[in-house]
Amino acid sequence: MTSVATKSYDHLGLGDGPKPKSMVRAKRWSEEVENAFRFQTAGYRDEIEYKIIMKIEPERWPVEPGYVKKLQRRDGTYYYYNRGRECQDKEVHKIKLYQY
Amino acid sequence: MSAAACQSLQAQGFTLKAYMKNSKVVGPPSAGAFAERPAKPTAFRKFYERGDFPIALEHDTKGNRIAWKVEIEKLDYHHYLPLFFDGLCETVHPYEFFARQGVHDMLEHGGSKILPVIPQLIIPIKNALNTRKRPVICTTLKVLQHLVVSGEMVGEALVPYYRQILPILNIFKNSNRNSGDGIDYSQQKRENIGDLIQETLEAFERHGGEDAFINIKYMVPTYESCMLN
Numbered sequence: 001m002t003s004v005a006t007k008s009y010d011h012l013g014l015g016d017g018p019k020p021k022s023m024v025r026a027k028r029w030s031e032e033v034e035n036a037f038r039f040q041t042a043g044y045r046d047e048i049e050y051k052i053i054m055k056i057e058p059e060r061w062p063v064e065p066g067y068v069k070k071l072q073r074r075d076g077t078y079y080y081y082n083r084g085r086e087c088q089d090k091e092v093h094k095i096k097l098y099q100y
Numbered sequence: 101m102s103a104a105a106c107q108s109l110q111a112q113g114f115t116l117k118a119y120m121k122n123s124k125v126v127g128p129p130s131a132g133a134f135a136e137r138p139a140k141p142t143a144f145r146k147f148y149e150r151g152d153f154p155i156a157l158e159h160d161t162k163g164n165r166i167a168w169k170v171e172i173e174k175l176d177y178h179h180y181l182p183l184f185f186d187g188l189c190e191t192v193h194p195y196e197f198f199a200r201q202g203v204h205d206m207l208e209h210g211g212s213k214i215l216p217v218i219p220q221l222i223i224p225i226k227n228a229l230n231t232r233k234r235p236v237i238c239t240t241l242k243v244l245q246h247l248v249v250s251g252e253m254v255g256e257a258l259v260p261y262y263r264q265i266l267p268i269l270n271i272f273k274n275s276n277r278n279s280g281d282g283i284d285y286s287q288q289k290r291e292n293i294g295d296l297i298q299e300t301l302e303a304f305e306r307h308g309g310e311d312a313f314i315n316i317k318y319m320v321p322t323y324e325s326c327m328l329n
Contacts, residue, residue: 041165070171070209073167075156075167076169077156077167077168077169078167078168078169078170078171078172079165079167079168080165080168080172080205080208080209082208083208
């Protein structure tokens with residue numbers, strides 16, 4: 001099962017992990033916010049931190065738009081997410097979007 | 101004439117006593133079709149308290165999600181899925197939450213592993229529906245809707261078992277509140293049993309193949325097809 005949406009983070013030089021320069025709170029729901037919600041629910045900042053810590057690609061749903069399907073938490077347990085949107089409107093403002 | 105003589109005797113119908121002059125025939129006692137029945141202690145609760153489920157019981161878990169100790173893809177569905185279905189009878193937190201969410205996760209990620217387990221799920225489904233408790237019936241109906249779309253041929257595999265799970269749906273099918281022009285919030289929250297039953301039967305018909313409609317009609321005569329005509 002290949003990821004539908006993959007980004008290359010090589011240009012960021014993920015050796016020890018980049019530190020985000022700024023953070024904004026999400027105001028409206030979007031696909032980026034949905035993925036950020038899923039990572040933050042599992043205890044990570046975002047996808048970059050997940051890849052640094054777990055050293056694996058997050059498993060995604062094969063159907064568009066390819067949200068995150070399964071994440072492994074730091075304690076070794078697994079979180080599973082639905083195909084469709086899970087982030088409710090009332091939780092959007094809690095989601096943090098980091099800029100590098 | 102004394103008061104005692106004027107009092108009417110209560111008598112059951114079709115008895116000699118009913119023919120007496122001052123007897124009043126009373127109707128038969130209520131059959132209790134809608135009366136809730138207490139659920140037996142479930143195997144789910146026993147296994148949960150023993151810690152046999154691969155679920156992390158943490159209190160810092162955010163939102164409505166289960167943290168799985170083992171990847172769902174590696175679970176033995178023949179063992180765990182019927183146990184989680186058995187927990188659908190539960191109404192108490194946290195058993196109710198873990199059973200419902202566990203079933204949801206296993207159906208969402210089961211794929212082809214669900215079909216062989218179908219025969220073992222029928223008894224727990226029947227037990228849950230037979231409790232006649234509205235929250236339990238609502239949860240079970242939503243689970244059934246998810247079940248028929250969870251894997252290929254699952255809907256068709258359920259057809260032989262309609263005679264075991266549809267009689268309760270026949271009883272509650274007309275359980276709709278007539279609120280006039282008011283707003284029925286239970287519809288919005290998907291807690292209106294009559295509407296849920298209609299949705300579930302339509303899902304059965306859509307995914308049950310050619311024989312689904314006639315089998316549904318046999319058990320729920322007032323159901324009309326959503327695909328024919």
